Amino acid sequence: MSENMLNLSAMQLDAIREIGNVGAGNSATALSQLINKKIDMDVPSVSVVPLADVPDLVGGPDTMVVGIFLRVYGKAPGSVLFLMPKESAFYLVEHLLGDQKADNGELNEMDQSALMEIGNILAGAYLNSLSYYTKLTLLPSIPAMAVDMAGAILNVVIVQLGQMGDHALVIETQFLSEDDGINGHFFLIPDSGSLQTILNAVGVK
Amino acid sequence: MAELLKVGIADYKVSKAPDKIVSYGLGSCIGITLYDSVSKVGGLVHIMLPDSTQARATENLAKFADTGIPLLLKEVLALGAIKSRLVAKLAGGAQMFQFAGTSDIMSIGNRNAQFAKETLQKNSIRIVSEDLGGTYGRTVELDLENGLYKIKTINKGEKTI
Numbered sequence: 001m002s003e004n005m006l007n008l009s010a011m012q013l014d015a016i017r018e019i020g021n022v023g024a025g026n027s028a029t030a031l032s033q034l035i036n037k038k039i040d041m042d043v044p045s046v047s048v049v050p051l052a053d054v055p056d057l058v059g060g061p062d063t064m065v066v067g068i069f070l071r072v073y074g075k076a077p078g079s080v081l082f083l084m085p086k087e088s089a090f091y092l093v094e095h096l097l098g099d100q101k102a103d104n105g106e107l108n109e110m111d112q113s114a115l116m117e118i119g120n121i122l123a124g125a126y127l128n129s130l131s132y133y134t135k136l137t138l139l140p141s142i143p144a145m146a147v148d149m150a151g152a153i154l155n156v157v158i159v160q161l162g163q164m165g166d167h168a169l170v171i172e173t174q175f176l177s178e179d180d181g182i183n184g185h186f187f188l189i190p191d192s193g194s195l196q197t198i199l200n201a202v203g204v205k
Numbered sequence: 206m207a208e209l210l211k212v213g214i215a216d217y218k219v220s221k222a223p224d225k226i227v228s229y230g231l232g233s234c235i236g237i238t239l240y241d242s243v244s245k246v247g248g249l250v251h252i253m254l255p256d257s258t259q260a261r262a263t264e265n266l267a268k269f270a271d272t273g274i275p276l277l278l279k280e281v282l283a284l285g286a287i288k289s290r291l292v293a294k295l296a297g298g299a300q301m302f303q304f305a306g307t308s309d310i311m312s313i314g315n316r317n318a319q320f321a322k323e324t325l326q327k328n329s330i331r332i333v334s335e336d337l338g339g340t341y342g343r344t345v346e347l348d349l350e351n352g353l354y355k356i357k358t359i360n361k362g363e364k365t366i
Contacts, residue, residue: 051253052213061214061230062344064359069302144302148359151214151230152342155253156301158214159233159313162253165262166215 013046015204016171016195019133020044023126024173024186030125031175031182034118035095038178045172051158054168058083058185061151066107068119069156070143072127075136076194076201079157080123083150084184089115091181107147116143122186130188134201157189164192212236212251215268219248219280220349227346233314235270235297235321235337236345239277239330240352241286247349248284250277254313255320270320278328293325294354294366295335296345303340314338334366 008016024041032039055061066089068082084092093111096118107115120143127138146153161168171188190198207223214234218226222245228236231251240247250273254260257269266272282288298314298321318337325332336343336356346355357363 052215055214055230062342146301146340148232148301149230149342149344152232152299152301155214155230155232155234155342159253162215162268163260163262166265166268 008048012199012204015199015202016046016169017044019130019198019202020046020171020173020188022133023129023188024175026125026129027122027173027186028175030121031118034121035092035177037095037181039182040176040178042174042176046169047172048167048169051162051166051168054158054170055151055154057170057172058150058154061149061154063150064148065150065153066115066145066147067150067153068116068143068145069153070119070123071141072138073141074138076134076138076190076197078188078190078194079160080126080140081154081157081187081189082119082122082184083153083187084182086147088182088184089147091177092118095181112145116145119143119145126186126188130198134198136197136201157187160191161189169195212249214251215253215265217248217250217267217273217277217280219246219277219284221246221284222349224349225346226349227344229344231297231343231345232299232301233297233317235295235314235317236343237270237274237277237321237325238294238347238352238354239281239286239291240294240347240349241281241290242292242352243290244285244287245349246281246284246286247347247352248277248281249345249347250274252317252321255316270317271324274321274324274328278330288330291330292333292352293330294333294347294352295321295337296343296354296356296366298337299339299341299343301340301342336364336366
């Protein structure tokens with residue numbers, strides 16, 4: 001990514017964190033309503049990391065995760081990724097569809113569809129608030145899902161950024177449900193150039 | 206003592222037997238190995254994009270198929286491999302997410318594979334085996350003792366090419 005991205009000022013970082021906070025707050029509320037449980041979220045972490053280190057944020061490149069991926073279209077394109085361990089995915093499906101998962105642990109078509117819809121709702125809530133504060137039109141693509149190694153799933157995002165640079169700006173929020181059933185990571189990774197657009201829109205130079 | 210060398214994204218390693226070289230969690234990326242079975246010298250490059258001429262950030266040669274393969278070639282030769290004995294193996298190039306209407310970025314795995322093969326051909330290196338495509342991630346490991354390339358997946362088992 002561009003040089004200046006590596007040198008964000010404290011004020012810019014604060015602005016990005018606040019945007020992430022409001023967006024994730026909206027998403028957490030949406031998730032909480034969906035499954036009727038209290039959802040806690042941590043303060044978003046904003047970091048600029050080498051592309052090669054991005055998989056380490058979720059436990060290493062060969063950690064198995066369920067990933068729901070959406071592209072963001074509009075004035076500030078980017079990627080949204082919701083990653084969680086398989087157990088969290090089962091928990092979500094159980095609470096949403098009310099069916100008990102057998103221990104053989106496969107996500108059937110119905111489960112996958114439900115999870116993608118959750119991704120859709122979370123991303124929608126996040127982008128809505130981001131759009132509201134920046135007055136930028138941001139639209140999510142239809143969601144896609146994969147159950148695989150974290151590194152392989154993150155490839156999709158990393159490739160997008162790799163054309164332009166060797167670092168990723170990652171706005172990450174962790175979600176935890178009150179009974180620890182869900183432990184998910186929500187990532188917003190702006191394409192290069194989008195970050196500047198967002199900062200300009202909120203008036204932080 | 207045999208060492209296990211780790212290769213990250215857009216990274217490469219070269220070494221000799223009895224070492225092994227591993228790279229975790231390849232999606233659309235490709236792990237290309239070069240190996241000389243007589244000197245038991247080899248290397249692995251984990252490329253992420255096909256074509257350096259289409260990108261703006263090109264400092265890291267290991268990021269691209271068209272520059273990463275020549276880089277790996279140079280390094281294995283420097284370590285004592287003989288070019289005429291080198292063989293190549295490829296794994297990766299998956300398409301992790303299926304969208305209706307496949308965009309450019311989604312078919313990057315295919316383009317990576319195509320570029321990697323073309324670059325190997327241009328450098329007159331024989332491809333002896335490959336495990337490309339699909340919709341799943343791979344962890345790959347090159348054994349410099351015998352040149353075997355082990356491919357592990359989460360849902361599709363394990364194989365050696």
